[in-house]
Amino acid sequence: MVLFAALALLGAVFNSYLISLLTIVFLFAFIGQSWSLMLGLGGQLSIGHALFVGIGAYSVAVLDIKYGLSPWLGLLVGSAIAGAVGAALAWLSFRFEVRGIYFGLLTIAAAEFARVMFSGWEFVGGMQGLFFPAQSGESSLLMLRGGARFYYFVALGAVAIGVGVTALIRKSFLGYVWRAMRDDEDASRALGVRTFLHKVLVVSISGAWAAVGGGLLALVQGSIFPDSIMGMGISIDVLIGPIVGGLGTAFGPLIGALIIIPLDHLMSAFSDSIGIPGLNNVAYGIVLIAVVWFLPDGVWPALIGRFRSQKRLPSIRSQIVQTQEVRQ
């Protein structure tokens, strides 16, 4: 709450560089939340979230540019299509017992298939992509049109809603059932969890959510190209934030994006200035390894863990019991 109020106030004073940087941070945090929901709560790995991002982006762009319809409608249509595509992909995959990492590989294949399809589809601009017409006149919430500061607030609002929705889902029966399914699928079935249904549901919700983020990203960027909006790069960028910040938590994806994206920008500026290109990727890698090594649950759980007592740490006694269990 405090964080969002502060970010909203700061939005009024930040310079344009910070505004545009943080807008991207928020949008990737928002898309990261959808990815984190799917893996962190539902236990389903996606390495092809660009598929959903791209569907959302193209829906907004096509309806706006070709038909002059409000981006709100584009967001709605895009998330409906992405939700349906997600459900279909999950249904087919889980029907034939394609699980875990193999499902992840299938999502890559689906995203790459969509990218190639859009690249060759003249109606949506093919390789040349689509360009939004130049901004004219006042910013308007109805048409989702405005300057950089306007989009800053839109993106911030989206992340805030995303945090709220994640927290609500975590507290609802879905949160419990999904976490049980993630921890042990067969044991949760023995407790009556209809895992097939819930797996399809979580992929579909995550896809619909990511598509909204993709639509907003298209508006902010002003242009979309299949190679960038549906490429592997997007799929990777989407998943690094939540891993760094804390999978499945309400704030993790935002914290992760706040760390990783500015770092990336800083390091690429730095590597340009000293003339060694690619230093940003090295820094990226180091941060990722450091987090996985030292804070395997992510930055956010480690932070709140400090405020709580050490109750959650397993006692030596229980570790002994675990060892005994292994021996049995």
Next chain:
Amino acid sequence: MTALLELSHVSKRFGGLLAVDDVSFSLKERSITALVGPNGAGKTTCFNMIAGAFRPTAGTIRFEGGMISGQRAEAICRLGIGRTFQIVRPMRDMTVLENAMVGAFSWTRKVPEARETALEMLETVGLASKAHASIGQLTLPDRKMLETAKALSTRPRLLLLDEVMAGLRPTEAASVVRVLRRLVERGLTILLVEHVMRIVMEAAENVVVLHHGAKIAEGMPEYIVKHPEVLAGYLGDGFRG
């Protein structure tokens, strides 16, 4: 006497191994039945077929008159059969209470209702004081009781317990038996797999003995411990006492 669960001529083959061979028995309502036999006799395989984890190769399983053999595990749970796993399977990233709540979500979507039921079941098995502990803090006997509480939260009419009393001290086991008796008084039917013959004698009204996948005897505990084939194949001569 109505049979709550009825296995008739059930077999399960894994490749060349006949794990369960033409087994028939039935459970009457509000009773405790024990399934005993040496390791590899097919007890857990029987459990897995009843609970829907495996599909029988042959034979039928009926619950409250309806065919359940071949149905999915989650469907069978929702029909009213709760189970525990011999190798405990807690959800490690969830607290004891959260673990127990999952079962309740098979019949409600209301979180407070699920929490209330889960607490009640933890109370029943004597884990209420550890409701907010993490799984890592539980001892192995505690984890077995958590498995029981999880299964109870699904509000079953039939409870399948797979060696939940293994590793308990005799006094602890006796208190678990008292808990089971109380559950039966409240209308539950229990099928348990157990190795400790003394517990079986104390708890069960009916005993089914499996050996090499086949049923070799069935009856009251007093009858079973004198049965010549059971003595030869499982208990050994020492039990003749």
